[in-house]
Amino acid sequence: MDCYQWFSPIFLSAFIYALLCFKSNKRKTSPPFEPNSDHGFPIIGHIPQFIINRHRFLDWTTELLAASPTNTITIHRPIQGVITANPTNIEYILKINCHNYPKGSFITSTLWDFLGGGIFNSDDEQWKAQRKAASFEFNTKSLRAFVVDHVKHEISARLIPLFKNYASTGEILDLQDVFERFSMDSVCRLVFGEDTACLEGDSDVLYYSSSFADAFKEAEDLSAGRFHYALPSLWKLKKLFDIGSEHRLRCLIERVHAYAMDIVRLKKKKIEDSSAHEFDLLSRFIASGQYSDAYLRDVIVNFILAGRETTSSAMTWFFWLLSQRPDVKQKVLDEISLFKGDLGFQELRGMNYLHAAITEAMRLYPPVPVNSMMCRKDDMLPDGTFVGNQWLMSYNAYAMARMETIWGKDCTEYKPERWLADGVYRSESPFKFSAFHAGPRICLGKEMAYIQIKSVVACILGSFELEVVEKNRRPEMGLSLTLRMKHGLAVRVGLRQD
Secondary structure (H helix, E strand, O other): OOOOOOOOOHHHHHHHHHHHHOOOOOOOOOOOOOOOHHOOOOEEEEEOHHHHHHHHHHHHHHEEEEEEEEEEEEOOOOOOOEEEEEEEHHHHHHHHHHHHHHHHHHHHHHHHHHHOOOOOOOOHHHHHHHHHHHHHHHHHHHHHHHHHHHHHHHHHHHHHHHHHHHHHHEEEEEEHHHHHHOOOHHHHHHOOOOOOOOOOOOOOOHHHHHHHHHHHHHHHHHHHHHHHHOOOOOOHHHHHOOOOHHHHHHHHHHHHHHHHHHHHHHHHHHHHHHOOOOOOHHHHHHOOOOOHHHHHHHHHHHHHHHHHHHHHHHHHHHHHHHOHHHHHHHHHHHHHHHHOOOOOOHHHOOOHHHHHHHHHHHHHHOOOEEEEOOOOEEEEEEEEEEEOOOOOOEEHHHHHOOOOOOOOOOOOOOOHHHHHHOOEEEOOOOOOOOOOOOOOOOOHHHHEEEEEHHHHHHHHHEEEEEOOOOOOOOOOOOOOOOOOOOOOHHHHHEEEEO
């Protein structure tokens, strides 16, 4: 068992934390609900409960949030904070009073080694400047066309041949792994215009790019693992002495950053030596002439983080749910059959039922299940919960999907029809369906994610039969920042006969 996940026994953790937190904040507050209806143990707070339930954090917090009258709980230790599944609270922290809830020093410092000062790890003016530049680029028609064309190529040249090969051999395919590699190829083409060829076994660039892809994935997991320590200061001690998981993380980050810097230099040289216009995001940022190489490196890392595992997670969960619901699968197939020939942006946009089915999958299994920020100064949420200065403020999108107060008694059912009105897709408030975040930081790549997922689903379901080998396996959350299946999704591929 990895030492960064279960570093110390409960009593040792309690003793060390008691020494570190002897002068802990003794602010008198009366939150509406706390785990086990108390303030936790003296000094050590809820560390024992956290350690016991750390392996099932999402289900544990969902149970607590569902038991709370306001769907909000307060946690005392390992980090002082509030978790909510209340849409009114979420609108307040993400929109109405968002200036009081930045990423904060705790989160940015924890992820700084990996993400630097990129758009997903910055605040205030630094974030505004990057958001403005990225927003302009994501709203151009040329970029949307670039995404559509690239996804088509990636599907026809790599994904379809791969599935045909597995259909002919009868071997078991790990669908999650395939989607992660497919998403890596797609997002890298979008971000810096290079082919990482993670789905192609005989490519000349495979070893180098796959090494980068594997290093990126492991660096993401280890960086996110820092948030799972019972004692938040322990990873800093390990980093100081360069031991264990922190030594491994340092080596991985060096590899990721070196690859990204090589891409920046090569892209700059390519732009200087050619008059041809490049459509990838990195080229667009370079063309402005405003950014340093280190900044451009962070652009690459941050946007790969945003687009790689989130999209693959959404696709994996969608196919897993579809395997449980043949009626939904047939409705998706019926809609796909109406759109013959080349699937362009308008055709994909017209698939209302498929859009609803994908959205419903992301409602139940949001790619980013928990999102956190820090409270800048003492505040009171609309439901009456106190949030202290420098407290962690989180909203749990996974738990929200399981709240009867939000989605009704059928909240745990996979029901695409809840998104349709007379057969036309009907959106919900982003503070109720928060898979793409909300407020000023709402996801810029939402439309592109749907384009990619719809294209993949239409091509795979239209040509292949997928049989999930272990239908009774329940998916689990790993240590990454996104919701993954711990053991992947094993499927047997067959060619459709109709």
